[in-house]
Amino acid sequence: MLTFLGDQVLGQDVWVSSGSIIDVFARAGIGEQATRSTLTRMVNRGLLHRRREGRRMYFGLTERSVAVLRDGERRIWGTGAVNRQWDGTWTLLGFSLPESWQRQRHDLRAKLTWSGFGPLFSGLWIAPGTVEVSSLVAELGLSAHVKVFRAHADAGLDIGAMIEETWELSELAERYEAFIRSWQPWETRLPDADDALALRLRLQAEWLQVIRHDPRLPVAHLPDGWPAERAEKTFRAVYDRLAPLAQDASERLLDVVPVRESA
Structure with missing residues (x-):
C-alpha cells in the first residue's frame, strides 16, 4: 500500500478514493477485504488520513508516512544497489536490553536491518560506511541502551570472510x-x-x-x-x-x- 501511495500520491497534494485503490489492487490479485483492512490498519497506525466526500472515502498521507516514503524513495532511486564508493569506514552499534524487552529488541533489529546493519555478534551490529542511527534509536526510546562507534578494520582482518559470516x-x-x-x-x-x-x-x-x-x-x-x-x-x-x-x-x-x- 505504501508503495502504491508513494508512486501515486507522494508530492502530488491529492487524496485518492478507496474505490479506485481497491480496483488497482484487484488487478494485482489482492481482494477487496484485504485492501480495506489494510487501509483501516494504516489509519489506526497514523500512516493515513481519511475523509468522506459525499458517498466516497478518500485517503491521504500523514507526515509519518511521507517520511517513510521519502526513505524508500532514496533507497530505490538514490543510493542504488551496488556500493562502489565505500571508504573503509564501518559503523558499529552495541546494545544491551533487558530480557523482557522482546518487542523493543525486535523493533531495533528490524530498523537496523533496514539501515544496512548485520549482527557481528549478538549485541554488536555492523554496517558499511557512516550510518546515522541516532534518530531511529531515539524514536524507539533506546538511546540509553545503545552505543555507536565509527571504525576501520585491522589490516589483518579478512573482510570478505567477515561479511560472509555476518x-x-x-x-x-x-x-x-x-x-x-x-x-x-x-x-x-x-x-x-x-x-x-x-x-x-x-x-x-x-x-x-x-x-x-x-x-x-x-x-x-x-x-x-x-x-x-x-x-x-x-x-x-x-x-x-x-x-x-x-x-x-x-x-x-x-x-x-x-x-x-x-x-
Whole structure:
C-alpha cells in the first residue's frame, strides 16, 4: 500500500478514493477485504488520513508516512544497489536490553536491518560506511541502551570472510536472481493498458522487498558475479517501459481530489 501511495500520491497534494485503490489492487490479485483492512490498519497506525466526500472515502498521507516514503524513495532511486564508493569506514552499534524487552529488541533489529546493519555478534551490529542511527534509536526510546562507534578494520582482518559470516549472502543473491528471472521477460513485453499500473506496483513492491535486505556491502569484497547490478538494470528497464502505460492507466482509473478540497 505504501508503495502504491508513494508512486501515486507522494508530492502530488491529492487524496485518492478507496474505490479506485481497491480496483488497482484487484488487478494485482489482492481482494477487496484485504485492501480495506489494510487501509483501516494504516489509519489506526497514523500512516493515513481519511475523509468522506459525499458517498466516497478518500485517503491521504500523514507526515509519518511521507517520511517513510521519502526513505524508500532514496533507497530505490538514490543510493542504488551496488556500493562502489565505500571508504573503509564501518559503523558499529552495541546494545544491551533487558530480557523482557522482546518487542523493543525486535523493533531495533528490524530498523537496523533496514539501515544496512548485520549482527557481528549478538549485541554488536555492523554496517558499511557512516550510518546515522541516532534518530531511529531515539524514536524507539533506546538511546540509553545503545552505543555507536565509527571504525576501520585491522589490516589483518579478512573482510570478505567477515561479511560472509555476518550477512546471508547466498540468500540475498538468490533474491536478486529470482527478481531477474521474474521480471526480465517484461523488458520486451507490454501488458494490457489497464493492467500496467498494477504491474508497476508489483514491480516496485518486489524490488523494495529485495533491497530492504541488502546492506549495500562494498562490491570489492563481494563474490564475483554479484547479481545486484544486473537486477537493478532489469528493474529500471521494466519500470521505464511500463511508465507511459501506467501513467495513462492512473489518469483513467484513479479518483483523486486535491488536499485542499478534502481538508
